[in-house]
Amino acid sequence: MSMTATAGHAHADPHHIGVVIEHPGPASKRIVTAYGFWVFLLSDIVMFSCFFAAYAVLVHQTADGPKGSEIFEQRNVAIETVCLLLSSFTCGMASIAADVRNRFWFYLGMTVTCVLGLIFLVIEFREFADLVARGYGPSRSAFLSSFFSLVGCHGLHVSAGVLWLLTMMAQVFAKGFRADVLRRMMCFALFWHALDIIWVGVFSVVYLLGSAV
Amino acid sequence: MLGKLDWSAIPFDQPIPLVAGGIVLVAILGVLAWVVVKGHLPYLWHEWITSVDHKRIGVMYILLASVMLLRGGSDAIMMRIQQAVAYQSQGYLPPEHYNQIFSAHGTIMIFFVAMPFVIGLMNLVVPLQLGVRDVAFPTLNSVGFWLTATGALLVNLSLVIGEFARTGWLAFPPLSGLSYSPGVGVDYYAWSLQISGVGTLVAGINLVTTVLKLRTKGMNYLRMPMFCWTTLASNLLIVSAFPILTATLAMLLLDRYLGFHFFTNEAGGNVMMFMNLIWAWGHPEVYILVLPAFGIFSEVVSTFSGKALFGYRSMVLATMAICVISFMVWLHHFFTMGAGPDVNAIFGIASMIIAIPTGVKIYNWLFTMYGGRIRFATPMLWAVGFMVTFIIGGLTGVLVAVPPADFMLHNSMFLVAHFHNVIIGGVLFGAFAGFEYWFPKAFGFRLDERWGKAAFWFTFVGFYITFMPLYIAGMLGMTRRLQHYEVAAWRPWMIVAAIGMAVLSVGVICQIMQLVVSIRNREALRDRTGDPWDGRSLEWATSSPPPVFNFAFNPDVRGEDAYWDMKAKAQQQSLEHDVPEYQDIEMPRNSPTGFVCAFFATIMGFALIWHIWWMVIVGGVGAFATFVVFAWRDHDEYVIPAAEVARIDRVNLEERRSLVSMAGAI
Numbered sequence: 028m029s030m031t032a033t034a035g036h037a038h039a040d041p042h043h044i045g046v047v048i049e050h051p052g053p054a055s056k057r058i059v060t061a062y063g064f065w066v067f068l069l070s071d072i073v074m075f076s077c078f079f080a081a082y083a084v085l086v087h088q089t090a091d092g093p094k095g096s097e098i099f100e101q102r103n104v105a106i107e108t109v110c111l112l113l114s115s116f117t118c119g120m121a122s123i124a125a126d127v128r129n130r131f132w133f134y135l136g137m138t139v140t141c142v143l144g145l146i147f148l149v150i151e152f153r154e155f156a157d158l159v160a161r162g163y164g165p166s167r168s169a170f171l172s173s174f175f176s177l178v179g180c181h182g183l184h185v186s187a188g189v190l191w192l193l194t195m196m197a198q199v200f201a202k203g204f205r206a207d208v209l210r211r212m213m214c215f216a217l218f219w220h221a222l223d224i225i226w227v228g229v230f231s232v233v234y235l236l237g238s239a240v
Numbered sequence: 241m242l243g244k245l246d247w248s249a250i251p252f253d254q255p256i257p258l259v260a261g262g263i264v265l266v267a268i269l270g271v272l273a274w275v276v277v278k279g280h281l282p283y284l285w286h287e288w289i290t291s292v293d294h295k296r297i298g299v300m301y302i303l304l305a306s307v308m309l310l311r312g313g314s315d316a317i318m319m320r321i322q323q324a325v326a327y328q329s330q331g332y333l334p335p336e337h338y339n340q341i342f343s344a345h346g347t348i349m350i351f352f353v354a355m356p357f358v359i360g361l362m363n364l365v366v367p368l369q370l371g372v373r374d375v376a377f378p379t380l381n382s383v384g385f386w387l388t389a390t391g392a393l394l395v396n397l398s399l400v401i402g403e404f405a406r407t408g409w410l411a412f413p414p415l416s417g418l419s420y421s422p423g424v425g426v427d428y429y430a431w432s433l434q435i436s437g438v439g440t441l442v443a444g445i446n447l448v449t450t451v452l453k454l455r456t457k458g459m460n461y462l463r464m465p466m467f468c469w470t471t472l473a474s475n476l477l478i479v480s481a482f483p484i485l486t487a488t489l490a491m492l493l494l495d496r497y498l499g500f501h502f503f504t505n506e507a508g509g510n511v512m513m514f515m516n517l518i519w520a521w522g523h524p525e526v527y528i529l530v531l532p533a534f535g536i537f538s539e540v541v542s543t544f545s546g547k548a549l550f551g552y553r554s555m556v557l558a559t560m561a562i563c564v565i566s567f568m569v570w571l572h573h574f575f576t577m578g579a580g581p582d583v584n585a586i587f588g589i590a591s592m593i594i595a596i597p598t599g600v601k602i603y604n605w606l607f608t609m610y611g612g613r614i615r616f617a618t619p620m621l622w623a624v625g626f627m628v629t630f631i632i633g634g635l636t637g638v639l640v641a642v643p644p645a646d647f648m649l650h651n652s653m654f655l656v657a658h659f660h661n662v663i664i665g666g667v668l669f670g671a672f673a674g675f676e677y678w679f680p681k682a683f684g685f686r687l688d689e690r691w692g693k694a695a696f697w698f699t700f701v702g703f704y705i706t707f708m709p710l711y712i713a714g715m716l717g718m719t720r721r722l723q724h725y726e727v728a729a730w731r732p733w734m735i736v737a738a739i740g741m742a743v744l745s746v747g748v749i750c751q752i753m754q755l756v757v758s759i760r761n762r763e764a765l766r767d768r769t770g771d772p773w774d775g776r777s778l779e780w781a782t783s784s785p786p787p788v789f790n791f792a793f794n795p796d797v798r799g800e801d802a803y804w805d806m807k808a809k810a811q812q813q814s815l816e817h818d819v820p821e822y823q824d825i826e827m828p829r830n831s832p833t834g835f836v837c838a839f840f841a842t843i844m845g846f847a848l849i850w851h852i853w854w855m856v857i858v859g860g861v862g863a864f865a866t867f868v869v870f871a872w873r874d875h876d877e878y879v880i881p882a883a884e885v886a887r888i889d890r891v892n893l894e895e896r897r898s899l900v901s902m903a904g905a906i
Contacts, residue, residue: 052457052794059376063449070441070479077487077517081502088508090501166499169508176494176502194868202874211871 057210064214068221071184075225078180079232082173086237090168095237098163103154104234107147108226111185114143115223122216128204137196140219144189151182174233181229184222191215243851244424249402254337260314261400290830292378293788294363297385299682301360302675304385308352308392313748315345317741320706324738326724327731338723339406340425344395346409347429350525351436352392354663357671358532359388359443362471365678366447368779368786369465371456371795371802374828376449379870382834384442390838391436394845398428402849405429408721410522411492413503413514418496426496427849430489435841437486444478447471456778458797462556465777466542466549469556470535473563474528480567481524488517512577519570527566530662531559533670534601537623540673541605543773544620545612548801551604558597558604565594575646584643591641598634602627617773618692622673625700629665633658636711654714657707664703672699672751680772684784685765691754699747705740709733768895776804783892789825789880792889822886826877833870837863 054062086095121136155175158164165175195215198208251257275281288296318341322331333341367375375381398404405425407416416426451472455464464472492514494500501507503514542549549555571579571587605627614620636658640646649655672695680686713733718725758765771780778795779786781803799805844859846852 050455050458050460050463050797053372053455054453059449059453062453063376063445066445066448066479067441070445070483073480074483074487077484080517081487081491081513084510084513085502085508088501088510090507165494166501167507169501169504169510172494172500172502172507172509176491176500190864194871198871201872207876 056206057213060210061213061217064217068217071221072225075177075180075228078173078177079228082177082233085169085173088169090170092168092171093163095170095174095233096239098158099234099238100154101234101238103150104230107150108230110143110147110150111223111226114140114147115220117143118216118219122212125199125204125209125212130199133199134196137192141189141192141196144185144192148182148185148189151178155179174237178229178233181222181225184225188215188219188222191218241852243847243853245401245850245852249424249850250400251403256318256333256337257399264396265400286830289835290382290832292374292382292828292830292834294367294375294378294381295682295786297381298360298362298364301356301363301385301388304389304392305353305355305357305360305671308348308356310748311396312345312348312353313745315341315348317745319345320734320738320741323722323725323734324731326722327728327734328726329724331724333723335723336403336406339721340404342721343405343408343411343425343429344398347405347433348392348395349663350409350529351433352388352395354529354667354671355436355440356388356392358474358529358667359440359447361536361671361674361678362447362467362474362532363443364682365674365779366450366468366471367454368681368782368790369468369777370451370454370459371778371781371791371797372450372454373790373825375446376454377446378828379831379833379876380442381446382831383837384439384446384834386834386838387439387442387841388436390842390845391432391439393842394428394432394435394849397846398425402428410518412518413492413495413511414505416492416496417504419504424849426492430493430496431845431848434486434489434493435845437482437489440478441482441486444475444482447475448479451475456791456794456797459802460797462553463797463800463802465535466538466552466555466559467532467535467777469559470531470538473559474531476563477524477528477531477566481521481528484517484521488514488521491517512574515574515577516570519573520567523570523573524566526659526662527562529667530670531562533626533667533674534559536670536674536677537605537626538601539777540619540623540677541608542801543677543775544615544617544623545609546615546774547608547612548776548804549604550607550610551600552800554600555604558600561597562594565590565597569594572641572646575643576650581643588641588643588646592638595634595638602631617676618687618689618696619673619677619773621693621696622669622676625696626665626669626673629669629700629703630662633661633665636661649714651719652714653710653718653720656720657710657714660707660710664707672696677773678779680767681770681779681784681786683762684767685758685762686767686772688754688758688761688765691750691757695747695750695754697747698743698750702740702743702745702747705743706737707740709736709740713737770892770896771803776801778802781806783895787888787892789827789885792822792825792885792892793820822882822889824882825880825885827880829873829876829878831870831873831876833866836866840866 053059117136117139121133121140124130124132124136155178158171163171165172192215195208195212198211202208275284288300291297318333319338322333322338325331331338363375363381367373395404403423403425405411405416405421405428407421407426407429411426411429414420416429451464451468491500491502495502495504495509501509503509503511505511538549538555569587569591571583572591575584575588605623616624636654640649640655640658676687676692710733713730716727716729716733718727718730767784770783770786772784773780778791778797781795782791795802840859840862842859844856844863847855847859
């Protein structure tokens with residue numbers, strides 16, 4: 028701003044605090060993008076917390092239907108958890124590969140992440156289909172409604188993540204490691220890791236605690 | 241093929257919605273035809289619909305809010321007339337229609353008037369006040385606006401195709417459940433709020449990131465204008481509260497569509513959980529609306545008193561305190577649910593504590609005026625009117641925060657009077673103040689003062705005549721949402737309220753007249769300096785309307801009241817200085833992404849409401865494809881060459897230099 032060209036620094040410390048940290052100006056695009064995406068992720072976690080809260084309120088409302096301990100299979104949940112945690116690791120590898128512009132390791136990391144995500148989804152889908160087939164669908168009781176919603180909401184997020192993952196691979200294929208592609212890749216990685224954190228909550232609150240009910 | 245949709249959806253037997261819908265349809269088609277025939281369509285498409293400029297998007301938000309204000313206002317007029325005539329009679333509105341009207345009135349006024357109005361003002365002003373070129377995510381900003389427009393469109397569609405919810409503006413189950421509301425009304429309500437809620441969340445993320453990460457050089461947190469602070473607080477509330485609304489409505493929709501049992505009476509569902517969830521969103525929502533209004537009043541009071549804001553730091557602290565506490569009081573909306581005296585007492589006290597930071601704010605505004613050189617221009621009138629009105633509304637709020645008193649006043653007309661007292665006296669007065677204050681910045685000419693003052697006085701007086709009687713009716717035991725009544729003592733107050741509504745309507749007409757007259761006299765009202773009010777913050781440092789890049793150079797801020805300091809120094813020192821070195825500016829390209837997304841969202845929402853599943857898939861795939869296409873763009877910015885920047889900026893500088901030298905001569 029031209030008008031300030033001659034302005035002095037008389038107001039640098041209006042309250043005489045002694046320490047003045049001058050704000051350097053707008054942040055870089057990378058920081059702005061990541062920051063905005065973090066804010067989105069936090070709001071997404073707030074949404075999940077509502078489903079967690081609903082589950083906590085309704086967990087004993089089985090309406091003479093099955094309780095958690097009667098339907099949860101620890102072995103499946105263990106495989107799902109391993110898949111998802113491992114996929115977070117491979118996603119991290121893909122991020123590093125993108126940072127050093129290594130296509131081979133990027134594609135490999137993303138492919139493994141995708142496969143692990145799909146395995147997770149298949150197991151979850153089979154669990155749901157099996158429950159519905161036994162008459163324990165979400166409309167059986169309030170407990171099952173909240174169970175299907177909470178776990179299903181996470182599953183929907185993973186599905187969206189897989190779609191996004193494939194889009195990212197296509198983008199790198201078509202456009203290379205351009206700055207905007209790398210920023211999106213960073214957001215995708217944040218998203219995928221956040222899903223992992225939410226899954227830790229799901230398997231602790233739903234499956235571990237639920238098995239004791 | 242068409243799901244639940246057939247000819248019975250159109251209410252051929254009800255003249256009011258059909259005629260109203262018909263008039264609106266003719267009006268829309270007329271405007272569209274006029275636009276096409278006059279050849280304005282390319283201009284509209286390139287300059288407005290696909291624009292990602294925060295100023296344009298802000299203006300469109302406010303335009304949407306203004307149109308919906310007329311719709312919500314006509315609902316209000318119908319209700320006031322109904323209650324004035326429905327003593328020992330059925331009035332002129334059948335019960336199911338009346339129920340739709342009050343539900344639509346609340347929904348529209350909160351979601352499609354108050355929200356877009358404040359978000360529009362924040363969009364328009366905050367990047368300018370922060371001294372930056374745009375918001376953090378310009379295209380996302382456009383998506384957010386158009387999704388809000390989709391929600392508004394769906395609500396209005398319900399007028400002629402199908403019906404709207406008859407459940408009140410928060411659609412409490414079990415009434416909103418499938419067994420008691422089998423029609424599409426609640427679905428219209430829920431899907432329009434889901435879609436516009438996504439838009440609001442996007443706007444919130446955008447503005448939080450903008451304020452926290454995009455401030456210009458030297459703009460420390462404690463140098464930000466108050467409006468930026470309240471914007472930050474309000475948008476922090478948006479990103480933490482709106483996901484709750486999304487989750488709650490999702491649960492309600494799962495109940496309705498797939499037979500889930502979150503809020504049903506059968507199979508273990510819990511209706512009170514809905515109350516808790518919806519008010520955990522709904523209470524912060526009130527502060528999402530009123531905090532930006534507080535920010536506007538801070539700017540207006542300080543500018544028109546010619547003084548720096550009194551107690552700036554206490555104002556910041558009060559804002560953030562309100563931001564936090566507003567999340568801890570939701571239970572005062574259902575003291576009568578039987579949570580017990582301990583819980584009620586805690587939430588009652590928490591509610592009253594909010595009065596403390598709010599009181600701090602009121603005193604700060606008063607002390608800002610004290611000893612100032614006050615100019616009673618129209619924005620200042622709204623600000624002073626607000627202080628008087630809001631204090632009354634706040635005091636009655638403290639009253640209903642006392643649980644025993646609330647047991648008497650719960651769901652009474654007293655409550656209706658209270659929240660209109662704070663929402664109109666707070667949010668709407670703030671919106672109007674901001675509208676009058678920033679209009680010259682947005683369009684380059686001032687609004688007519690005489691019509692503006694008339695609008696203020698009619699609205700102000702009309703407000704009191706309308707809503708003070710409702711307090712009394714509430715004290716006399718009248719409950720809210722009554723389609724007709726038998727108690728003679730209530731009737732006079734309902735008639736007075738209806739008269740007040742007429743006065744209020746004159747205020748609205750004055751406001752429209754003000755716009756018409758001002759546009760007609762725009763040459764005489766032209767603001768050449770960019771600083772018509774002798775403003776204090778950076779938005780006044782650029783021309784009116786600002787160039788697309790806002791500032792030729794990122795301003796360097798050296799203190800509070802950034803622009804005021806610059807002006808003061810420019811007067812003391814010589815204006816001669818080196819001609820600055822202009823540089824190329826990169827700006828984000830326009831994009832139809834937002835509009836196309838909203839197009840598919842509208843299709844999807846409509847299809848979901850009517851259970852047309854193939855169309856849902858079309859809409860969903862289309863929306864996803866739009867995002868992929870957007871992600872595939874290779875050039876998302878364009879360059880404004882330095883010479884062009886210099887040309888635009890020199891005009892602005894010349895105007896301003898002559899202004900400053902004139903002021904210096906005095």
